[in-house]
Amino acid sequence: MLKTALLSTWPWENLGVFKYMLLGPLVGKVIHSRLEGDDHNLASTWCFNILLISFLRFALYMWYTNTCNMLFLTRNRRICTKGIDFEQIDKEWNWDNFLILQALIASLAIYLFPYGFPNLSVWETKGLVVIVVLHVFVSEPLYYWMHRLLHGNYLYTPYHSFHHSSTVPQPVTAGSTTFLEGLLVTTVIGVPILICCLLGFGSKTVIYGYVFVFDFLCCFGHSNVEIMPHWIFDDFPFFKYLLYTPTYYSLHHSEKNSNYCLFMPLYDAIWNTLNTKSWDLHKRISLDAGKSTRVPDFVFLAHVVDMRSSLHVPFIFRSFASLPYNPRLFLLPIFPSTFIVMLVMWAKSKTFLLSFYNLRGRLHQTWVVPRFGFQYFLPFASEGINKHIEEAILRADKLGVKVISLAALNKNEALNGGGTLFVKKHPNLKVRVVHGNTLTAAVILNEIHEDVKEVFLTGATSKLGRAIALYLCRRGVRVLMLTHATERFQNIQSEAPTDCQKNLVQVTKYQAARNCKTWVVGKWITPGQQRWAPSGTHFHQFVVPPIFAFRRDCTYGDLAAMKLPDDVEGLGSCEYTMGRGIVHACHAGGVVHSLEGWTHHEVGALDVDRIDVVWKAAIKHGFQPVCSHPK
Template sequence: MVAILSSWPWENLGNLKYLLYGPLIAEVLYSRIYVDTPKFDWCEHILILCALRGAVYTLWCSYNNMHFLTRKYRIVQQTVDFKQIDSEWNWDNFIILHALMAFMACYTSPLFATLPLWNSKGYLFALLLHIAIVEPLYYWVHRHLHTDYFFTKYHSVHHSSLVQQPQTGGHATPLEHIIMGLIMGIPIVGTCLIGFGSLRMIYAYVLMFDFLRCLGHSYTEVVPSLIVTTLPFLKYLLYTPTYHNLHHREMNTNFCLFMPLFDALGDTVNKKSWELHKKISSVTGYNLKGRLHQSWCVPRYGFQYFLPFAKNGINYHIEDAILSADRLGVKVISLAALNKNESLNGGGTLLVEKHPNLRVRVTHGNTLTAAVILNEIPKEVNEVFLTGATSKLGRAIALCLCRRRVRVLMMTQSAGRFHSIQMEVSEELRDFLVQVTKFQAAQNCKTWIVGKWITPGQQRWAPPGTHFNQFVVPSILEFRGDCTYGKLAAMKLPEDIQGLGTCEYTMPRGVVHACHAGGVVHLLEGYTHHEVGSIDVEMIDVVWNAALKHGFKPV
């Protein structure tokens, strides 16, 4: 039998749960529209406070995920995976619960009938009540939640998350959050009872409470060791992310709310707390041992890649990412999307030539992209129309298809570049490569491979029933209702992969762009070469078979 208050009564409502805010919103609208002189409206302030509380957790989570800022100070090397994301999806249930609790309290007690905007003494009394009552009470309750009965029925949900993040602080049972709400209310009610309550004090206390909860559940250390070393008494007044993380790893220690003083008094301080904190907060590098794959991002907007004057700036950031990876001991760095653009850096060639002694292997991953595109083309196809035909991907696709004796209509205005590619195949196969300069040439071809963006007007030349394969960024507009459109080349990751918690671009879960999968295969196969510049056509089948061997699957 399910224990009472161990599950949320609205857990089956999905996003409709936000309708529970309806009575508060209705009260605000009614007072604004129909009341000539609106009285002090608690509903409005409760709604504002709920929005601000959600923002605190969201902003903390965003900070945790800023790899370029936090990678040196991660407490755990695991990442938040989709299983945890799903389990914590309704982390904000407690905000709705506390809103309803506040609504009942404010409209049933004359204590909250009206409050001044500001009372400076209220902050001091709220702090004193927090230290004297809230901290020891929470410590006592928390220890009891770790007894067999309460832990199994209620508290184990909170400890089910492998990687603590701010949302983990909200991932708990209704009973725990009812208790938390009542405990939070003690300084607020107490300060109002003695006549020093104010609206700003309530806002400040609740938001600071949430801020410190997020701090403790962060998987990134934010408190410098120098502060604790210089002012050692602080280790009793404020916990750190490392301190609280140890509670989730060794659950019979570090029970405090925010102040380790009460763990010290209860003899439950984890002996490794401050040594580990110093080690993590003083770190100068980032341990990547055991990572299958590390994602790197160059912070640039897509349109900037097409601005000639932005070229040097973008290459500077790409180069900086490569050198950072090299210093950190990363084995393979995969250039993403437009970072490997031929006109930008020659598919990575310029960067590798500039730094010939790199230990990290740089890869554009396009060998596997070519393999995916080629394996998507049905064997019975005997003619294709190819745009972007002289790009590194277009060249490789054209050469492979002509070897399969498929006629390739190569759309290019450059006779010289076309002739250069044509000369790479034996004389008997050269007739399978045909230069075309107008889209009209493809009006009878039902297989288009788009490597250069085409307009809806240019798509009109395709006959009904055409399938558009594509390797162009951004994807072409799906303009033709009588044709079908392929997605960007991608592969499903191996089923045994761990720690995956993000999706790429428009890809579903567990699916990555083929070029990124190519970077992982480069690592798993232990290739020692840089995969930059032109695609080695002889490696296409080799890389494809290697990807299948390691558990990658075509989409």
């Protein structure tokens, strides 16, 4: 059993979400005082203030982190251009431990005063001056030397290496520390407040103000987004020693042997630990902020599914987005504001950058059309949606993107013919427009066991349904195609080889499948329609949204998906309900198109002859099938 260094782990590390119950006594004290009508009890008042300030601090770190992850705002100002991956998110999952620690220590301080906690005034001008002086001459040098000691040979590995293991600094990275570091930072922030109060200059403004300025500057330095203009340092050279920048901290985070200061580089200058590259790098990043960043090789053009899933994005709740989407109760209070944002997006917003990752040295980005799923089914909205998609394609073409893949309803046949509309309208496009459905068909077909001799297919005359039916009939499988459109069925049947046409059978009722145990669902079916499936049936599906798993005696497949190759970098969010590192097959199909360097557009009807070609290419590049069919 491995031994851990003393004070390197948090005492409540094994409590999980129950760690917040450690603040229960504070809540109980406040509630008890309210019930007893003793609202002005000093201990109760300060318990309430401790809880309030802890909540506001949590909100500040979350807000700053979310803002930094709004790539459509910050992409040209990022210092480290790598993406934040799942490993870093997991390491920083309990970043708020230090808030709990400081709240507990503050609550204990209430009972250290023999005559009750001091009844501080709201404002004390002298206190503001004193707290600034104490910070500059006590907190700054104290933190500097503590920090340098943590980088020593004996303390770095057990106590500080964990903090530096986060590849890309984020505001919450400031709280991703060991227990010892948490105690040291608590000392740094607590000593000035305690001295100020003992000297009689304390006030609520001093305490709230100092804590929030301290936290804001921590977020600012760890943000990985450079917003400090270089001209300030050019016009006021001494100012560069009074306030650090995200670039300044990033050099410490990556190189680890310089720039140890808390917020003031003055102390690095005094003790000769200032990185000489700091100001030149800051100026270069500041000057380059308005310029375009690296052009992506591949763009996946997605859209919002619904209001609930719209919150499943990295710039709302990073941790929530790193898990497969599932409705959560904590999202309910945000729905009213989400509804307002939806209306604004409908009226004003343009396509924006959501996330990115790197694969085989190529940059892959996800852009989002600001439209919700239900809007695609409104007849009067189709023109506006196509306009957004067209603008995104033209923008990608102008930037030099090689492949843009249309997700879900962005390639709806009724909307734009599976992307055909844009290719015909702009015949000179350099960017390749891809719907990715060839790989979707391949995934579904490779899930169907070779010993299956009969398949029941709904959505049979759709783009995917047609390709699946033609492929299976060539394989000698009898396909029961559910459709009332006899002419469309006959057209599909005529595409099959003459000796295979007998394998395509038109049916118009679900009763025809009562003896068929393999259903491929391309059109939504009700629980009542599912009743016609015999016990033991497996439902493969390519329908959005997926059908309800109504039958307990049957099994249900997930939407067609593939796992990205193992060498993907910077991926830190899940694609809707998919697991980590798993994407919808149409997304994977676009990536394969890009990796192979194919120069054709993949729009409109599927080329059945290319299904095996695309499948083999995907496997060659390290994509792995996600098979939900029980073996």
